[in-house]
Amino acid sequence: xxxxKVEPLVVNYKTLEEFKxxxxxxxxxxxxxxxxxxxxxxxxxxxxxxxxxxxDKLVARMSLYKLDKNFNKYFDPAQDYLELWxxxxxxxxxxxxxxxxxxxxAKSFNMPIKTNPRVKSSEFWERMGFIPAxxxxxxxxxxxxxLWFPQGVQQLESE
Amino acid sequence: xxxxKVEPLVVNYKTLEEFKxxxxxxxxxxxxxxxxxxxxxxxxxxxxxxxxxxxDKLVARMSLYKLDKNFNKYFDPAQDYLELWxxxxxxxxxxxxxxxxxxxxAKSFNMPIKTNPRVKSSEFWERMGFIPAxxxxxxxxxxxxxLWFPQGVQQLESE
Numbered sequence: 001x002x003x004x005k006v007e008p009l010v011v012n013y014k015t016l017e018e019f020k021x022x023x024x025x026x027x028x029x030x031x032x033x034x035x036x037x038x039x040x041x042x043x044x045x046x047x048x049x050x051x052x053x054x055x056d057k058l059v060a061r062m063s064l065y066k067l068d069k070n071f072n073k074y075f076d077p078a079q080d081y082l083e084l085w086x087x088x089x090x091x092x093x094x095x096x097x098x099x100x101x102x103x104x105x106a107k108s109f110n111m112p113i114k115t116n117p118r119v120k121s122s123e124f125w126e127r128m129g130f131i132p133a134x135x136x137x138x139x140x141x142x143x144x145x146x147l148w149f150p151q152g153v154q155q156l157e158s159e
Numbered sequence: 160x161x162x163x164k165v166e167p168l169v170v171n172y173k174t175l176e177e178f179k180x181x182x183x184x185x186x187x188x189x190x191x192x193x194x195x196x197x198x199x200x201x202x203x204x205x206x207x208x209x210x211x212x213x214x215d216k217l218v219a220r221m222s223l224y225k226l227d228k229n230f231n232k233y234f235d236p237a238q239d240y241l242e243l244w245x246x247x248x249x250x251x252x253x254x255x256x257x258x259x260x261x262x263x264x265a266k267s268f269n270m271p272i273k274t275n276p277r278v279k280s281s282e283f284w285e286r287m288g289f290i291p292a293x294x295x296x297x298x299x300x301x302x303x304x305x306l307w308f309p310q311g312v313q314q315l316e317s318e
Contacts, residue, residue: 026278026303031294065300085301119185135190141224142244142275144185
């Protein structure tokens with residue numbers, strides 16, 4: 001069976017140009033471009049992005065960042081966890097398992113995961129085993145957090 | 160000149176039913192409905208939402224929440240600020256100044272404002288005088304924060 005290969009993406013002009021194909025291009029990408037142009041970061045620096053290539057074309061990507069347990073507001077017991085964002089598969093490459101391959105990659109670190117996906121994607125995240133956080137206004141504001149728990153971890157009860 | 164009237168929205172079944180017309184219906188609304196059904200909150204309780212009615216129909220809304228200055232990561236000098244989210248005008252009522260009326264209402268508190276709008280709305284926010292925050296990955300993750308400063312307030316420099 002064909003398994004899509006997930007790889008870390010480095011920051012260079014080619015990657016940043018490819019990012020423009022994704023709907024959720026925003027301040028983060030603009031800031032990476034500026035950092036590259038003004039030599040604040042080097043060509044081919046590490047990035048928080050992981051992606052899947054089809055041939056030499058980037059067709060799916062996500063961003064992952066490890067938060068220290070001191071920032072934990074979601075998981076019990078308190079521990080480091082991953083924030084996952086900008087999971088996106090280009091339209092012509094959807095329904096081929098690329099999204100799941102990225103999520104499986106994130107799960108492979110065996111840390112709890114939090115994401116705040118677009119409103120219409122709840123079916124996908126449910127299939128991936130994520131559950132909605134219990135909404136807490138001061139913490140969540142405009143977010144709709146979804147959580148994934150490795151074994152032995154549960155949702156932190158709100159005060 | 161006609162000025163749309165912005166009013167605080169109370170939590171009741173009518174309001175929650177009207178919220179279903181808005182695209183950004185999510186965990187927050189579901190949690191409000193559950194709290195009402197299980198009597199955790201009373202009918203007509205205060206909510207963080209403000210809205211504009213056209214006749215008896217809710218046609219625009221936003222959510223506002225005051226964050227304590229201890230949570231401040233955006234403004235200098237440190238001070239309480241407002242988080243604004245779910246600003247949305249129903250499709251048939253757009254381009255009539257309802258969005259601006261809501262934002263003007265938020266500004267009238269004379270506190271700094273932070274919002275994390277949908278990607279495609281940057282022109283609107285620019286007209287409203289909001290500017291993009293300098294992206295900081297650990298703070299912003301998947302957000303594209305936009306900021307509004309009352310007089311005497313500026314962006315907090317990142318460390």
